[in-house]
Amino acid sequence: MKIALIGYGKMGRTIEKIALSRGHQIVAKIDPVNGEDFTSPSLKEADVAIEFTRPETAFINYLECFRLNLPVVSGTTGWLERMDEIKALCEKGHTFFYASNFSIGMNLFFEINKRLAQLMNSQPQYEVSMTEVHHIHKLDAPSGTAITLAEGILENLSRKKYWELDKPSTGDVIGIKAVREGEVPGTHIINYISDVDEITIEHKVTSRDGLAFGAVLAAEFAISRKGFLTMSDMLKF
Ligand SMILES: NC(=O)C1=CN([C@@H]2O[C@H](COP(=O)(O)OP(=O)(O)OC[C@H]3O[C@@H](n4cnc5c(N)ncnc54)[C@H](OP(=O)(O)O)[C@@H]3O)[C@@H](O)[C@H]2O)C=CC1
Numbered sequence: 703m704k705i706a707l708i709g710y711g712k713m714g715r716t717i718e719k720i721a722l723s724r725g726h727q728i729v730a731k732i733d734p735v736n737g738e739d740f741t742s743p744s745l746k747e748a749d750v751a752i753e754f755t756r757p758e759t760a761f762i763n764y765l766e767c768f769r770l771n772l773p774v775v776s777g778t779t780g781w782l783e784r785m786d787e788i789k790a791l792c793e794k795g796h797t798f799f800y801a802s803n804f805s806i807g808m809n810l811f812f813e814i815n816k817r818l819a820q821l822m823n824s825q826p827q828y829e830v831s832m833t834e835v836h837h838i839h840k841l842d843a844p845s846g847t848a849i850t851l852a853e854g855i856l857e858n859l860s861r862k863k864y865w866e867l868d869k870p871s872t873g874d875v876i877g878i879k880a881v882r883e884g885e886v887p888g889t890h891i892i893n894y895i896s897d898v899d900e901i902t903i904e905h906k907v908t909s910r911d912g913l914a915f916g917a918v919l920a921a922e923f924a925i926s927r928k929g930f931l932t933m934s935d936m937l938k939f
């Protein structure tokens with residue numbers, strides 16, 4: 703598979719390593735630091751684009767890739783208010799694979815989170831809250847993954863209706879605390895507290911290799927498909 707990397711930062715570089723180890727080729731690296739942009743002729747060779755950039759640039763990058771008829775795999779967070787526009791373009795024949803978190807472990811954790819929330823419908827003595835911890839360079843809060851986890855709870859725990867950043871959990875609100883420290887690659891903690899005990903589930907990224915591996919698998923999956931694709935389509939959860 704011939705891959706165009708859009709964004710050659712922490713994720714772009716890790717994806718390059720994993721893609722090469724799986725026998726793929728990187729034919730373009732579109733990033734300000736590289737000096738290569740969407741006019742690059744090497745993009746014509748690509749089978750797929752893998753995009754990990756910044757919240758404010760992601761959407762325009764997707765349009766550039768679609769203009770070149772390239773399927774896109776993206777994990778960029780913080781732009782999701784425009785997701786409906788991307789889904790509409792997918793209905794017109796473009797291919798877009800999105801995940802707020804490409805780690806296989808996190809996608810298992812998404813399912814555990816939903817099941818635990820379901821069980822808590824008959825246990826009103828528990829209050830739920832969430833904490834996410836990331837490196838100090840992260841631009842968005844809460845993390846895209848924390849939003850996905852909160853949505854998983856809201857869909858399954860009827861007493862909760864909203865999530866709020868940096869507010870305590872109370873009534874129908876799930877409080878999400880976002881912590882930025884050091885070089886933490888990504889930790890998500892969900893806590894259910896009663897007067898007598900506490901249940902905590904936690905997912906901790908220990909290497910970005912897991913996130914990059916998921917993104918490369920997604921690209922392998924996307925190149926032979928059309929439309930809007932997710933990890934559930936690929937992992938068949
Ligand atoms: N879904 C998932 O599994 C994961 C998602 N992410 C998300 O991916 C995104 C990127 O993360 P990460 O790699 O750690 O961030 P980095 O800041 O390390 O890398 C982003 C790169 O994109 C470059 N860039 C900025 N603007 C453009 C543009 N218009 N076109 C091409 N490249 C551009 C940046 O250059 P410059 O520094 O000069 O701006 C930088 O080199 C974030 O939104 C993050 O939340 C991260 C990990 C996993």
Ligand SMILES: O=C(O)C1=N[C@H](C(=O)O)C[C@H](O)C1
Pocket residue numbers: 779802803836840844845846847848887888889
């Ligand atoms: O910015 C990061 O680093 C990460 N971003 C994603 C998110 O916002 O959820 C995924 C992972 O947590 C790492």
